[in-house]
Amino acid sequence: xxxxxxxxxxxxxxxxxxxxxxxxxxxxxxxxxxxxxxKSPSSFGLQPWKFLIIQNPELREKLKPATWGQSQVTDxxxxxVLTTLDKLNIDYVDTYLKRIAExxxxxxxxxxxxxxxxxGNLIDGPxxxxxxxxxDRQAYIAxxxxxxxxxxxxxxxxxxEGLEPDKYDEILNLKGSGYHTIxxxxxxxxxxxxxxxxxxxxxxxxxxxxxxxx
Amino acid sequence: xxxxxxxxxxxxxxxxxxxxxxxxxxxxxxxxxxxxxxKSPSSFGLQPWKFLIIQNPELREKLKPATWGQSQVTDxxxxxVLTTLDKLNIDYVDTYLKRIAExxxxxxxxxxxxxxxxxGNLIDGPxxxxxxxxxDRQAYIAxxxxxxxxxxxxxxxxxxEGLEPDKYDEILNLKGSGYHTIxxxxxxxxxxxxxxxxxxxxxxxxxxxxxxxx
Numbered sequence: 447x448x449x450x451x452x453x454x455x456x457x458x459x460x461x462x463x464x465x466x467x468x469x470x471x472x473x474x475x476x477x478x479x480x481x482x483x484x485k486s487p488s489s490f491g492l493q494p495w496k497f498l499i500i501q502n503p504e505l506r507e508k509l510k511p512a513t514w515g516q517s518q519v520t521d522x523x524x525x526x527v528l529t530t531l532d533k534l535n536i537d538y539v540d541t542y543l544k545r546i547a548e549x550x551x552x553x554x555x556x557x558x559x560x561x562x563x564x565x566g567n568l569i570d571g572p573x574x575x576x577x578x579x580x581x582d583r584q585a586y587i588a589x590x591x592x593x594x595x596x597x598x599x600x601x602x603x604x605x606x607e608g609l610e611p612d613k614y615d616e617i618l619n620l621k622g623s624g625y626h627t628i629x630x631x632x633x634x635x636x637x638x639x640x641x642x643x644x645x646x647x648x649x650x651x652x653x654x655x656x657x658x659x660x
Numbered sequence: 661x662x663x664x665x666x667x668x669x670x671x672x673x674x675x676x677x678x679x680x681x682x683x684x685x686x687x688x689x690x691x692x693x694x695x696x697x698x699k700s701p702s703s704f705g706l707q708p709w710k711f712l713i714i715q716n717p718e719l720r721e722k723l724k725p726a727t728w729g730q731s732q733v734t735d736x737x738x739x740x741v742l743t744t745l746d747k748l749n750i751d752y753v754d755t756y757l758k759r760i761a762e763x764x765x766x767x768x769x770x771x772x773x774x775x776x777x778x779x780g781n782l783i784d785g786p787x788x789x790x791x792x793x794x795x796d797r798q799a800y801i802a803x804x805x806x807x808x809x810x811x812x813x814x815x816x817x818x819x820x821e822g823l824e825p826d827k828y829d830e831i832l833n834l835k836g837s838g839y840h841t842i843x844x845x846x847x848x849x850x851x852x853x854x855x856x857x858x859x860x861x862x863x864x865x866x867x868x869x870x871x872x873x874x
Contacts, residue, residue, distance in 0.1 A: 447813060456809075586797045586798070587819075599666075647699070652694065655697075656697065
């Protein structure tokens with residue numbers, strides 16, 4: 447992979463404020479964006495997430511006021527809502543282990559140590575009290591993969607935390623589903639008038655955020 | 661950017677269990693990996709993180725027992741510890757706003773609405789009680805960018821949550837620094853004997869994690 451292309455993508459991307467609502471992501475590009483979500487790594491491989499792709503225009507209109515009125519909700523080509531597990535239970539873990547057994551052609555017994563490791567860490571262990579936050583964090587890895595792939599494809603994106611998760615859960619019928627909204631990502635093509643497209647990217651100097659312990 | 665290359669990278673990567681400790685990431689590749697961390701998006705652009713690159717072999721030896729004894733700590737080429745803000749205070753926000761003013765050549769006054777938005781959401785608002793988790797989540801976006809860039813470059817990586825954050829904070833002198841350990845990523849080149857390299861990637865079927873609301 448050409449390093450210059452990657453670097454260009456990292457610098458080209460920005461949190462797009464205004465999308466051109468006439469431009470749609472091609473099916474082929476979307477397939478790769480979906481794959482970036484699905485193939486994202488997660489702790490123990492547990493994938494404690496569901497990604498909702500909101501295609502229905504009326505649903506998008508309903509979500510807009512719960513998103514601080516931001517136009518990206520209605521004007522983007524694809525609008526992805528990231529939802530994560532409220533809690534992790536043993537049934538979920540066992541469903542996952544069955545999936546491993548199926549894909550890799552191994553016995554469930556051979557995964558028993560792995561099962562104990564997961565339970566001892568996330569269900570009965572140190573991360574149990576904050577497992578909801580654990581699940582939320584995993585979705586942000588997927589958010590990273592989604593946004594980097596988008597940038598590599600020349601597709602604009604806007605990660606959105608500026609939303610009311612509770613209202614989203616209501617509108618999207620997530621109450622009682624075991625999943626809750628944590629964030630969203632709007633994807634598509636920037637509006638040529640978006641003044642933020644030409645604003646300089648603001649980062650702290652590298653030496654103040656990256657420390658080498660030698 | 662060639663779509664096949666991206667797809668290949670997504671499928672090629674895996675959580676590397678065993679690194680070849682004789683192989684080092686080149687300076688040029690590392691520069692792009694560092695840039696992927698630094699350029700990662702974060703909520704409001706606040707970058708509530710510091711990335712510690714542990715080059716000192718003795719320090720790595722000390723971290724290993726606090727990492728469930730995993731060999732990646734000592735055998736990888738580069739070992740990155742992701743740390744995030746314990747809490748967000750107004751001073752930090754103002755330092756960031758000064759940075760925006762400096763980079764974009766705008767007045768601090770022009771950023772006053774933005775300042776109010778940040779404070780109203782993260783310091784006095786709905787996210788204030790869990791702002792530590794908010795900061796942690798942002799670092800996972802950076803983890804995503806780091807891992808995807810690594811895969812694109814043919815560099816192996818292992819994201820590591822299996823560590824004792826408290827012990828890390830002690831060993832790395834983070835107590836009282838305002839930052840805490842949230843996770844780590846080991847990077848380098850797989851050991852040819854790593855049996856996990858050839859294990860099939862396990863994901864739930866796409867249709868069970870991606871839902872289209874049409």
